[in-house]
Amino acid sequence: MAKYSPSYLGLLLLSFLSVSTAQQQCPPEGVTFLPHPDCTKYVICDEGQDFLMDCPPDLYYNTETEQCDFPENVPECVGGTRPPVGGSTVTTSRTTTNATQEPPTTTSQPITNGTTAASTVTPSTTRPPTTTPNVTTTTVDPPTTSEPEPGVLYRCGDNITADSGRIDYKLSQTYDAEELCSFVIRVANHSSILFTLESHGINETNAINIFTLSELGLIDSIHMGPPNPLTEVYVSGALAVVVFRTNSNQGQGFSLSFQGLGRTANSKGVQMVFSNVTGGELTVPSWPNYIGTTNAIVLTAGNRKVQGSFRVLKLTISEENFYTCGSENTCGCDSLRIFSFVNNTATQEELFCNGEYHRSIFQTEGILIVIFRKFYDGGWGSAKLTWNIVDS
Known part of the structure; x- marks a missing residue:
């Protein structure tokens, strides 16, 4: 078994x-x-x-x-x-x-993503008793909320390792202004992903941002939803970060399915989203069986754009120890890459794997994505990550 x-x-x-x-x-x-x-x-x-x-x-x-x-x-x-x-x-x-949370209490329509369909929550049909003579009244009990559907992500910070699945975020609900909601998807047995925008009520420009990453950095970057008319996009890579970014609260959520395609990629590792605005600390690697893995760590300020004037999300890299094994843009062994996400763009800020000078402090009003590749066993290939919200 x-x-x-x-x-x-x-x-x-x-x-x-x-x-x-x-x-x-x-x-x-x-x-x-x-x-x-x-x-x-x-x-x-x-x-x-x-x-x-x-x-x-x-x-x-x-x-x-x-x-x-x-x-x-x-x-x-x-x-x-x-x-x-x-x-x-x-x-x-x-x-x-x-990571698979209870579904929203609002009604969602059945959505097919190849092999599975979403649960349908029937709205209450309870009506007040009628006072018309000689009419039998019937009271209908409100529905019971269905169990979370396997393979479906509902809330900011959810992540999954699966060949296929779906993000159902705030379906038929109004989203908030200045959201920065992250999901991490790994199709471990494939080398590419087909994303399908099943439905949405988005009233934003380029609200859904999809980035695929590998140990060598950013592979593909695509926007879905208005003004992009495409409902299906194909991207390379087995590890994807999906960011839902909003400016106003004038729209509703979306349903985005994914399906792994292509040859076996054997992508291994862990994916984590930290959204605590009080900050945190993590030494990588801090999990077992990390050799031959590509690991994604997403840092956000409560799943929103950093709140307050002159406030930023600050990440400090310390105690880093990477064996010199690559050029300015490539690494042949263990590596740590820092990406920032501001507006609609993911930008590589730093690469740790060589003997050159490295920045140690990174600041953003958006999201920081850390990709840690552990290729070899040994004393090198580690770092300490510390982050918090500070005045810029």
């Missing part, structure tokens, strides 16, 4: 956590996997820092294989709860939400 690696599969959403002192603590050194009382979750410990992870839908974390597995292979989990045995579970003070 097939098993799923939590490093490469799964809809990964990381959160910095505080581990209860009453339960097992993360060891101060090395990388360790720890179980969680909720069998659908597990904890990765990296040099004492704990990260709460979610298994893909309908899978439980297997402590023997250290992988997400089918429930029948995890017999100690009854009803999705793991009993504490000798204090071997970890209790966290915060929880993360799986």
